[in-house]
Amino acid sequence: MTALLTGMLLIVAWRSTLAAMAARWFTDAEGYYSHGPLVPLASLLAAIVIFRRRGLPAGRTAASGAAGWALFGASCLLHLLSAYAGVMFVSGFALLGAAAGLLLIAGGWPLARAYAAPVLLLAFMVPLPMHWIAGLNLALKTHAASAAVGLTGGLLGIPAVLEGSCIYLRGPGGDVRRLVVENVCSGLRSLIGLVWFASLYALVALSRGRRRLVLLAAAAPVAIGCNILRLAVLIAGARAASVACAGEGGWLHDLTAPAAFLAALGVQTALDRLLAALPSRPPSPPQTPAAPWRTRGVLLRPAAVLLAVAVLGVVASRPAAAVPQGRMARDAAPAALEVDGRVFAGCDLDTDGRTPAVLGTDDILRRRYEDGPDVVELVIVHSAGGRWAAHPPEVCLAGAGQRLLAARAWEAGEGLPAMRELITEDGGRRLCHLYVYACGGRTTCSFSAQQGLILLGGLQRRPAGAALIRLTVPAAGRDVEGARVLARRAAGRLLPGILERLN
Numbered sequence: 438m439t440a441l442l443t444g445m446l447l448i449v450a451w452r453s454t455l456a457a458m459a460a461r462w463f464t465d466a467e468g469y470y471s472h473g474p475l476v477p478l479a480s481l482l483a484a485i486v487i488f489r490r491r492g493l494p495a496g497r498t499a500a501s502g503a504a505g506w507a508l509f510g511a512s513c514l515l516h517l518l519s520a521y522a523g524v525m526f527v528s529g530f531a532l533l534g535a536a537a538g539l540l541l542i543a544g545g546w547p548l549a550r551a552y553a554a555p556v557l558l559l560a561f562m563v564p565l566p567m568h569w570i571a572g573l574n575l576a577l578k579t580h581a582a583s584a585a586v587g588l589t590g591g592l593l594g595i596p597a598v599l600e601g602s603c604i605y606l607r608g609p610g611g612d613v614r615r616l617v618v619e620n621v622c623s624g625l626r627s628l629i630g631l632v633w634f635a636s637l638y639a640l641v642a643l644s645r646g647r648r649r650l651v652l653l654a655a656a657a658p659v660a661i662g663c664n665i666l667r668l669a670v671l672i673a674g675a676r677a678a679s680v681a682c683a684g685e686g687g688w689l690h691d692l693t694a695p696a697a698f699l700a701a702l703g704v705q706t707a708l709d710r711l712l713a714a715l716p717s718r719p720p721s722p723p724q725t726p727a728a729p730w731r732t733r734g735v736l737l738r739p740a741a742v743l744l745a746v747a748v749l750g751v752v753a754s755r756p757a758a759a760v761p762q763g764r765m766a767r768d769a770a771p772a773a774l775e776v777d778g779r780v781f782a783g784c785d786l787d788t789d790g791r792t793p794a795v796l797g798t799d800d801i802l803r804r805r806y807e808d809g810p811d812v813v814e815l816v817i818v819h820s821a822g823g824r825w826a827a828h829p830p831e832v833c834l835a836g837a838g839q840r841l842l843a844a845r846a847w848e849a850g851e852g853l854p855a856m857r858e859l860i861t862e863d864g865g866r867r868l869c870h871l872y873v874y875a876c877g878g879r880t881t882c883s884f885s886a887q888q889g890l891i892l893l894g895g896l897q898r899r900p901a902g903a904a905l906i907r908l909t910v911p912a913a914g915r916d917v918e919g920a921r922v923l924a925r926r927a928a929g930r931l932l933p934g935i936l937e938r939l940n
Contacts, residue, residue: 505541
């Protein structure tokens with residue numbers, strides 16, 4: 438009864454984190470964690486299977502108790518700090534540490550080792566920050582597309598060129614076709630889902646020891662390999678039929694997505710059967726079920742701590758005062774831009790519906806300033822209350838199909854903050870980008886430094902907003918230097934006023 442009460446208090450203490458995770462499970466537009474609701478049920482199923490096999494092995498010692506209390510206490514403290522700063526994913530992993538600490542306190546190392554797998558399985562329900570997802574997407578997408586281009590060229594004789602996230606190839610009539618490798622083609626969803634399924638399969642199936650480890654280790658390579666084959670099929674389809682059928686929303690694209698996942702599951706099942714057919718050591722004699730043991734006195738103190746954490750969590754997670762979202766970015770930029778006596782008229786561009794969900798804010802401005810053939814595009818992504826809004830532009834631009842040619846810091850001087858300069862190419866057109874992050878009256882070119890400022894502001898309960906400010910100037914022909922000069926002069930005119938209004 439005490440163990441059940443302690444488990445319920447653990448859920449209550451982490452209720453805000455669990456609610457935030459559930460929101461990601463059901464509202465994530467890309468569906469990376471749509472399996473999230475199944476993970477706790479799968480973990481419970483794995484725990485039941487282990488209980489029937491091994492019971493509740495106990496072996497408490499002073500050392501295991503000390504280790505358990507250290508892990509449990511550190512996890513509770515980390516949870517409170519994370520709730521205070523608004524960093525929910527850290528609190529999610531702290532939940533796993535608290536559960537492991539309770540196992541050590543209740544039954545020592547034997548109990549913790551026996552039920553470590555169901556606890557680790559819970560890690561698959563904790564959504565990673567979206568900027569991590571963006572980075573993983575880009576890396577997986579680039580690797581898979583490069584391998585698929587090599588595969589189709591070597592085996593099928595289909596010449597193709599990969600530039601950024603775009604694959605260029607020729608159709609049967611010699612026409613140039615452009616296949617965009619979208620985020621959904623990165624294979625990240627299949628990778629997360631397959632590794633989770635392989636972990637569950639290895640736990641509840643009869644595979645043990647090295648056989649289980651082989652299945653777990655093979656899950657990621659199998660998922661990546663099947664996604665490479667899928668992209669190769671899409672390249673072949675784009676050449677033989679059309680880009681429309683192979684691109685996002687096309688019938689071949691939509692058909693190959695579940696087919697790749699099912700193929701990966703088939704490979705895992707075949708691998709398990711192959712491992713089962715290999716000679717193995719004789720099975721260990723069945724263990725004698727552990728004798729019933731009492732946990733009432735052992736878990737009373739952890740239960741009291743969890744009750745205190747639940748109460749403190751209400752105070753810690755109380756939202757800090759924040760500027761209402763929706764207008765800060767738009768109001769920070771002028772309607773027109775004047776550079777060297779020239780007036781660039783401004784007009785606002787629409788933002789697609791998925792961007793606010795991905796960035797976690799609707800306070801986004803895309804304003805285009807034009808004067809004849811010259812264009813300056815300004816993007817401001819603002820988040821009030823210290824949320825994690827902007828992704829690194831390098832990741833976003835590459836994900837949009839642009840190829841990064843050069844990157845360097847620009848020390849503006851004359852009272853302007855240092856900015857990061859990027860030169861990219863998109864379909865033969867070159868662009869110059871300048872960007873800077875702003876948070877709490879400070880600026881930085883480092884995404885990690887900006888995240889640190891947001892975290893520090895959350896811990897100090899300062900209602901400071903965070904923003905990404907980016908300017909883009911297309912080069913006329915290949916005149917990158919001319920685009921660079923215009924971008925820097927535009928930054929000199931725009932940045933002081935924008936930073937003053939945002940801060």
